[in-house]
Amino acid sequence: MSDAAAYELYAYWRTSATYRVRVALALKGLGAEERFVDVDKGENRSPEFLKINPMGGLPAFVVKDGGAVLTQSLAILDYLEETHPEPALLPADALGRARVRSLAQMLAADTHPLITPRVRKYLAAEGGFTPDAWKSWQRHWFTTGLQAFEARLAADRETGRFCHGDQVTIADICLASITAVMKVFDINVAGIPTVERILAECEAMPAFAAADPFLQTGAPERAA
Amino acid sequence: MSDAAAYELYAYWRTSATYRVRVALALKGLGAEERFVDVDKGENRSPEFLKINPMGGLPAFVVKDGGAVLTQSLAILDYLEETHPEPALLPADALGRARVRSLAQMLAADTHPLITPRVRKYLAAEGGFTPDAWKSWQRHWFTTGLQAFEARLAADRETGRFCHGDQVTIADICLASITAVMKVFDINVAGIPTVERILAECEAMPAFAAADPFLQTGAPERAA
Numbered sequence: 393m394s395d396a397a398a399y400e401l402y403a404y405w406r407t408s409a410t411y412r413v414r415v416a417l418a419l420k421g422l423g424a425e426e427r428f429v430d431v432d433k434g435e436n437r438s439p440e441f442l443k444i445n446p447m448g449g450l451p452a453f454v455v456k457d458g459g460a461v462l463t464q465s466l467a468i469l470d471y472l473e474e475t476h477p478e479p480a481l482l483p484a485d486a487l488g489r490a491r492v493r494s495l496a497q498m499l500a501a502d503t504h505p506l507i508t509p510r511v512r513k514y515l516a517a518e519g520g521f522t523p524d525a526w527k528s529w530q531r532h533w534f535t536t537g538l539q540a541f542e543a544r545l546a547a548d549r550e551t552g553r554f555c556h557g558d559q560v561t562i563a564d565i566c567l568a569s570i571t572a573v574m575k576v577f578d579i580n581v582a583g584i585p586t587v588e589r590i591l592a593e594c595e596a597m598p599a600f601a602a603a604d605p606f607l608q609t610g611a612p613e614r615a616a
Numbered sequence: 617m618s619d620a621a622a623y624e625l626y627a628y629w630r631t632s633a634t635y636r637v638r639v640a641l642a643l644k645g646l647g648a649e650e651r652f653v654d655v656d657k658g659e660n661r662s663p664e665f666l667k668i669n670p671m672g673g674l675p676a677f678v679v680k681d682g683g684a685v686l687t688q689s690l691a692i693l694d695y696l697e698e699t700h701p702e703p704a705l706l707p708a709d710a711l712g713r714a715r716v717r718s719l720a721q722m723l724a725a726d727t728h729p730l731i732t733p734r735v736r737k738y739l740a741a742e743g744g745f746t747p748d749a750w751k752s753w754q755r756h757w758f759t760t761g762l763q764a765f766e767a768r769l770a771a772d773r774e775t776g777r778f779c780h781g782d783q784v785t786i787a788d789i790c791l792a793s794i795t796a797v798m799k800v801f802d803i804n805v806a807g808i809p810t811v812e813r814i815l816a817e818c819e820a821m822p823a824f825a826a827a828d829p830f831l832q833t834g835a836p837e838r839a840a
Contacts, residue, residue, distance in 0.1 A: 446768055447722055447726065455711070460715075462711075462714045463722075464721040464722065467720075468714065471710055471713070474710045475710050486695055486698045486699050487679070487684050487695070489694065490684075490686045490691050490695040491684075491686075491691075493691035494688040494691040497725070498688065501690070501721070502671065502673065502729050505725055505726050505729050505730060506729060506730065506735070514756065518752065520744075521743065525743070529743075532738060532742075536734075540671040543670035544670055
C-alpha cells in the first residue's frame with residue numbers, strides 16, 4: 393500500500409505498546425516498514441537504538457518525510473488521529489474523549505509500565521525476585537488493572553459494544569494490547585465478563601487479528 | 617473566581633498527578649473546589665471513594681455541570697485543553713504535539729507509576745523491601761526517567777526556554793510534577809542541567825509555585 397513507505401516502526405514481536413500502533417495503523421488503512429529490535433538480546437539498549445530513542449523503549453515511530461522520531465504509543469496514536477482523522481479512534485465530544493483517554497491510561501500508564509522487561513531485570517537483580525515471584529507480580533498488576541477497568545465498564549452507561557459506545561477507540565486498542573501480552577505470558581484474570589465480551593468483538597476484526605504478537609517477526613511458535 | 621464552582625478536585629497534598637491538574641487549572645485561570653482524600657490513611661480505598669474512582673487513584677476531577685468524573689491526569693489535561701484552549705498547553709502542529717505528549721508520557725507513564733503507594737505496599741508486603749530498598753527503587757526510576765528526559769531535551773533542537781520552545785506545555789507540567797515529588801522524598805538526581813534550567817523557569821511562575829505540595833491541605837511542615 394502506498395502509505396507503507398511513509399513510516400518506519402521499530403518493533404519487537406511481543407511488546408504491548410507496539411501492538412497498539414500496529415492496530416491503529418491497520419484501522420486507519422496505513423502501513424509502516426517494521427524494523428526488528430530484539431529486546432531479549434538487549435538491542436534496545438544498543439548505542440544505535442539509543443540514538444533513536446534514549447529511553448530505550450519500543451516502539452519508535454519514524455515519519456520518513458522530515459525524519460521525526462515519535463515515541464510513546466499513546467502520543468503516536470494521537471499523532472495518527474490528528475493527521476489521519478478517519479476512522480476516528482476518539483469520540484467527538486470532550487467528555488467522551490476524556491473518558492476514552494482515561495480508560496486507555498488506566499492500562500497503558502497505570503498497569504503496563506509495571507510489567508516491562510526493565511522492571512523485571514531490576515527486581516531480579518536488586519530485589520531477589522525469582523521467576524515465580526515475578527509471575528506473581530505480573531498477575532497482581534494485570535488483575536488489579538483489569539478488574540478496575542471492568543468495574544468502570546460495568547458501571548458506566550457509555551459502555552457499548554466496545555469500551556465507549558459502538559465504535560472502536562484507543563481504549564479498546566489499549567485493552568487488547570494488555571490481554572495480548574497476557575496470552576504471551578499465559579496469565580488469565582477471572583471476573584471480567586465485560587472485558588471478555590469486548591475483546592471478542594475486537595479479535596473478530598482483521599486489524600486486531602493481524603497484530604497478534606505470535607504473527608510478528610521474531611515470535612516463537614505458539615504453544616499448542 | 618467564578619470558575620471555582622465548576623469543578624471538584626479530589627486530591628492529596630503530595631500526589632504528582634494532582635499537582636499536574638492544579639498547575640493546568642492555574643495556567644488557564646480556572647479553579648476547582650478541592651476535596652481532601654488522605655492516601656496515608658487509605659481513604660482512597662474507601663467504598664465512598666471507590667464509587668468515584670474504582671482504580672482508587674488521585675486525582676478525580678468532577679465536572680459539576682452533569683456530574684462527569686474524570687480520572688487520569690493526562691486525560692484531564694487534554695480535557696482542559698479542549699474546553700479551555702487558551703493559553704495553549706500543547707503546540708499547534710501535530711509533530712510538536714506528539715513530541716510534547718511523548719515527553720509528558722516518559723514521566724507520567726514510564727516513571728511515575730513505578731513509585732506510587734500501591735507499588736510500595738506490594739514490594740514491602742510481598743517482596744520484602746525494607747525502607748532503604750524502597751528508597752533505592754525510587755531513586756533508580758527517578759534517575760532513569762530524568763536522565764533519559766535530559767538526553768532528549770539536550771539532543772532536540774525543539775527544546776527552548778521550556779521543554780518545547782518558549783511556551784509552557786504539558787511536558788513542563790509533568791516534569792515539575794516529578795521533581796515536586798522528589799523534593800517530598802528528598803531525592804536528587806545529578807547530571808540533568810537542561811532539566812534544572814527549565815525547572816527554574818517553571819518555579820518562577822505563580823501557577824507552579826502555588827502547586828507546591830507543601831502548600832496544600834494536609835501537608836506537613838517542610839523540612840528546614
